[in-house]
Each structure stands twice: as structure tokens, then as C-alpha cells.
Amino acid sequence: MKKQFLSILLPLLAGAGAQAQNPFITNQFTADPSARVFNNRVYVYPSHDIKCGPGQGRPNWFCMEDYHVFSSDNLTDWTDHGVIVSQDKTNWTAPTAYSMWAPDCVYRNGKYYFYFPAPAKDTTKGRGFSIGVAIADKPEGPFTPQPEPMANVRGIDPNVFIDKDGQAYMYWAQGNLYMAKLKENMLELDGEPVVIANMPTQGLKEGPWLFERGGKYYLTYPHVRNKTESLEYAMGNTPMGPFTVTGVIMDESPTGCWTNHQSIMEYNKQWYLFYHNNDLSPRFDKNRSIRIDSLFFEPDGTIRKVIPTLRGAGLTKATNPIQIDRYSHISPGGASIAFLDTTNTFGGWKTVFQNTDGWVQYNSVDFGSQPLKTLQARVVSATGATLQVRLNSVKGPVVAEVPVKSGNQWQVVTAPVKGKPAGVQNLVVTLKGQGSCEVDWLQLAL
Missing domain, CATH: 2.60.120.260 (Galactose-binding domain-like)
Known part of the structure; x- marks a missing residue:
């Protein structure tokens, strides 16, 4: 009976893949978590690292072919809702690029808009990354990708913020950090892209994520100040700045993971930082795993530095x-x-x-x-x-x-x-x- 019990229990434990601890997804590689609260439930939209095989992207580099979405109502028990967008089922994406990088998702007017970067199969308009949009009636999908990527946007790591007055903005990276207003349809820019000023001039900057708290706007981003990315932030009085570089949210990874990528959200009166590390792949930092830790603010509104933990959040x-x-x-x-x-x-x-x-x-x-x-x-x-x-x-x-x-x-x-x-x-x-x-x-x- 004991052997029979073990034979049933151990696969269940190994395959659960969703826990309260860090990393909180343990049955697949995940990175770049965009965390959102929809209907009093937390949804996380990460990119999905895989181990590249022959003909799958660039050897010894990031390899991502699709996106999953995970959700929880307690930050402890996570549900994998499966694949929502993939490179081979999107009209405009290159089906063999394996470069579906950091996404985001927002709710507007009864629809959920999922923004994702990928190389386009039509390179006549230029190489590099375009940004597409997929639309759904529910936060877990099914999502329907638009037939073409967004016009006048080239880059990676889209982040969308909707201000209290209803105006939507998009932020993204391509060497510099960029921003622009969005039209009401959430599919088009409302004006020309603008380079975000006053950012650090040295070292790679990417992954912008903007949020508001107490009338202040926080622009957060990964930045290579030394050898690997730390998470930093700047503050401003409007969604388009001007922003003032303010501090560090999280130091460089002690395990040498070259990238980090963040999102920040409030849930049940507590703020949280979502990020990633190479916990499940310590010898290859292009296979990453998403994490969560509590985040706190000082009385003056600045962010208290987050020390990464294995315990994570939740009961x-x-x-x-x-x-x-x-x-x-x-x-x-x-x-x-x-x-x-x-x-x-x-x-x-x-x-x-x-x-x-x-x-x-x-x-x-x-x-x-x-x-x-x-x-x-x-x-x-x-x-x-x-x-x-x-x-x-x-x-x-x-x-x-x-x-x-x-x-x-x-x-x-x-x-x-x-x-x-x-x-x-x-x-x-x-x-x-x-x-x-x-x-x-x-x-x-x-």
C-alpha cells in the first residue's frame, strides 16, 4: 500500500507546477511576468522559455514560441490556463523565430488586450521586433490576434497603462525607452513615439513598467549598470513625465542571471513585485523562472529595496x-x-x-x-x-x-x-x- 501511495502521490507533487514559494511556477520555464488584477483575481502573463532544439531560433540564446497565462486568488495556488498566443498561429509573426518576448495585458471596455513583441515574417518594413495585439472576452482567453502588428511601433517589452482619466499610454524599449498615447481602440498610437528623457545614458535599458500610487507615477525598468540587470525606477507627476531617476528596486541577481524583468501591482492592500531568476536552470540563464515578493514604500513615497526570497508571498x-x-x-x-x-x-x-x-x-x-x-x-x-x-x-x-x-x-x-x-x-x-x-x-x- 505504501508503494502504491507513493506511485500516485509523487507524480502529482512533481507535476503540480504551481506553489506559494519562489519560483511559483515549477513545471516549465517562465520569465518577464506581467501581473494584473482582473475581477479580484491575479493574472500573470509571462513569456515562456523553452530549451531550443535544432532549427529552433538562435542556439544558446532565448527561445520562446508561445505564451501561457496563470491566475490565483491567494498568490499561493496558481492555475495554468494554457497557451493563449503562439508564433505559428499568429498571422504576421515569423513562425520559426522563437522570439516571443515580454508581453502585457490590460482591460478596456469589456475586452482584454494582450500586447506582445515578435519578429514579423514580412521584413520589407524592417527587421527587428514589432508589437502585436490579441483580444479576448476573458482574461484567460481565448485570444484572437489582430492580423497585423501595430503601426509605427518597433521594439520590445510593451507595457500599457490606463490613467484615472481614461487615457491609455504604451511604453516599450528599443535601445532607448519610448512612450506614446493610445487611441480609444487600444490598437493605434495617438501621436508619434517619444523617447523618455532623463534615463541613464550608459548600459542597456529595457522592460518599462509604469504604475501610479498616491498621485505619483513610477516608471520602473531593468538596467545593466555593471554586468547584469538590476531593477530601477524613476518618478514623475504625469504618465509622460518628466521623470527623475530615483533608486534601485532590486540589486543584480546573486546567481548571475543576466536579465531581470518586473511588474508591480497592488492586491488586497499589499503591493507586490513580480520578477524572474534562473532558479530552475542555474547553469543557463536563458531559461528562467518567475518569482514574487512583497514590496513596500517609505513615508516619502520612495520604494524600499526588495531583497529576493525563496519563501515568496502568500500563505x-x-x-x-x-x-x-x-x-x-x-x-x-x-x-x-x-x-x-x-x-x-x-x-x-x-x-x-x-x-x-x-x-x-x-x-x-x-x-x-x-x-x-x-x-x-x-x-x-x-x-x-x-x-x-x-x-x-x-x-x-x-x-x-x-x-x-x-x-x-x-x-x-x-x-x-x-x-x-x-x-x-x-x-x-x-x-x-x-x-x-x-x-x-x-x-x-x-
Whole structure:
């Protein structure tokens, strides 16, 4: 029965692909997340990295052939609504370019407008990227691409902002950052493109994303100041500036991921930064994964720098698998994180406890109000060990002690829950006594 249980459960866990932790999509590569709130639900429109095969775009470069959309009402459980636009089903795009880069989506007059850059198959009007629009009645589609790209727009990374007075604007990148008003039909520019002034003159700039808060307009963008992209912003009093370069939202990636790409939105009175890193592809940063972290403002309206976390945002139900490798805090020694399978990074990570000095803390677990009776853990230990789970600190109340028999195979072990944990609390996991142990996930049950 245990083998049968494992054979059913493990594929479900590996294929879920949508979690509360960073990265929050783990069954495919995703990048450049544009996050929007529609009907009190968060929709994320990322680009979709794939591993290039023969004849698929430029070797050892970005390779993207379509777009998915993901949604959530709690920033924890994400639904993949599938492909919404692809290069081989759009009239004007080059069907073998594999360069469908960063998109955006907005709502206007009962329709959803999805903006996406791609090389056109008709190069008589010039090479490089054009920007197309696909239209839908629902935020998840189905989307119908317009037969031709937008006129008088050349570049990448479209972002559309609709101001409180109803005027729509579009921002994009092509060496410089550009902006223009949009006509009411959302398909045409209302005037000539304008180069956004006062931006940094050195280093690559791309991915503009504009939002408004408290009457101030924030123009955010990735910028290569050194070797890789940091996320920066400028502030102005109108959607078209003038803007003043103000600060850094996120420093360069500590893993050396060359790109980053952001969107910022407010949901249930909290602001969030969506971005990407190369978590699932540490040796090839053209395959990226999208992340989310909370964002805060200082009293003067400036943005507090975001320190990227593995924990991400949202609550994790105690009765769902808890991936403690996406920790909030980790001990200086005695604990580490590794891939479960280096040949299949989509399988996720494990936490390795080498000794009793090691611990990990995983924040914001919702225990609910009903008594929880058991805790399960998927574990393996060559030496045999006892896994200890506490609340809030390494000296907090013990939730469970999980005895792990020695062996070389993963096993799911069940232990009784001690006390009556309830509400939202943090978990701290460590070892009791001697030995070592590897942990895939924890899960509590009623």
C-alpha cells in the first residue's frame, strides 16, 4: 500500500507546477511576468522559455514560441490556463523565430488586450521586433490576434497603462525607452513615439513598467549598470513625465542571471513585485523562472529595496505539501539546499540536514482551526535520524517528532501531532540527536 501511495502521490507533487514559494511556477520555464488584477483575481502573463532544439531560433540564446497565462486568488495556488498566443498561429509573426518576448495585458471596455513583441515574417518594413495585439472576452482567453502588428511601433517589452482619466499610454524599449498615447481602440498610437528623457545614458535599458500610487507615477525598468540587470525606477507627476531617476528596486541577481524583468501591482492592500531568476536552470540563464515578493514604500513615497526570497508571498495551508527548501531563514551551517535530481530540475529541491546545528524556518503556515492529528514527511536518511518540527523558533513548542529509519530510499513517514497548533504560525525544522537526514516536503492532516 505504501508503494502504491507513493506511485500516485509523487507524480502529482512533481507535476503540480504551481506553489506559494519562489519560483511559483515549477513545471516549465517562465520569465518577464506581467501581473494584473482582473475581477479580484491575479493574472500573470509571462513569456515562456523553452530549451531550443535544432532549427529552433538562435542556439544558446532565448527561445520562446508561445505564451501561457496563470491566475490565483491567494498568490499561493496558481492555475495554468494554457497557451493563449503562439508564433505559428499568429498571422504576421515569423513562425520559426522563437522570439516571443515580454508581453502585457490590460482591460478596456469589456475586452482584454494582450500586447506582445515578435519578429514579423514580412521584413520589407524592417527587421527587428514589432508589437502585436490579441483580444479576448476573458482574461484567460481565448485570444484572437489582430492580423497585423501595430503601426509605427518597433521594439520590445510593451507595457500599457490606463490613467484615472481614461487615457491609455504604451511604453516599450528599443535601445532607448519610448512612450506614446493610445487611441480609444487600444490598437493605434495617438501621436508619434517619444523617447523618455532623463534615463541613464550608459548600459542597456529595457522592460518599462509604469504604475501610479498616491498621485505619483513610477516608471520602473531593468538596467545593466555593471554586468547584469538590476531593477530601477524613476518618478514623475504625469504618465509622460518628466521623470527623475530615483533608486534601485532590486540589486543584480546573486546567481548571475543576466536579465531581470518586473511588474508591480497592488492586491488586497499589499503591493507586490513580480520578477524572474534562473532558479530552475542555474547553469543557463536563458531559461528562467518567475518569482514574487512583497514590496513596500517609505513615508516619502520612495520604494524600499526588495531583497529576493525563496519563501515568496502568500500563505501555505498546513494540509498542503510544505516545501521547506523554500525557506524564510536558514542556519549558518548544518543545513543546505540541493536539487532532488540534477538531471530534472523541475522535480524541485530537498533540504539536507547534516547535523543538529542545522535548521530551516518556513514562515506563514496556516494551521486553521480544526485539530490536526498527523504530520507526514517525505524523507531519506543513510544513518537514521529523528526529524523535529517546532513552532516559531528552534526552542518553540514541538509540533511533531518524526523517526526516520536508515536506508537509501525515499520514504513517507507519519508521526502524531503534539498539542493543538492553530492559526498562522512559522515552522522551524531541525534534527534531534545524531545523524543526518534529507527532507523533500512536510504535510499535516486532520
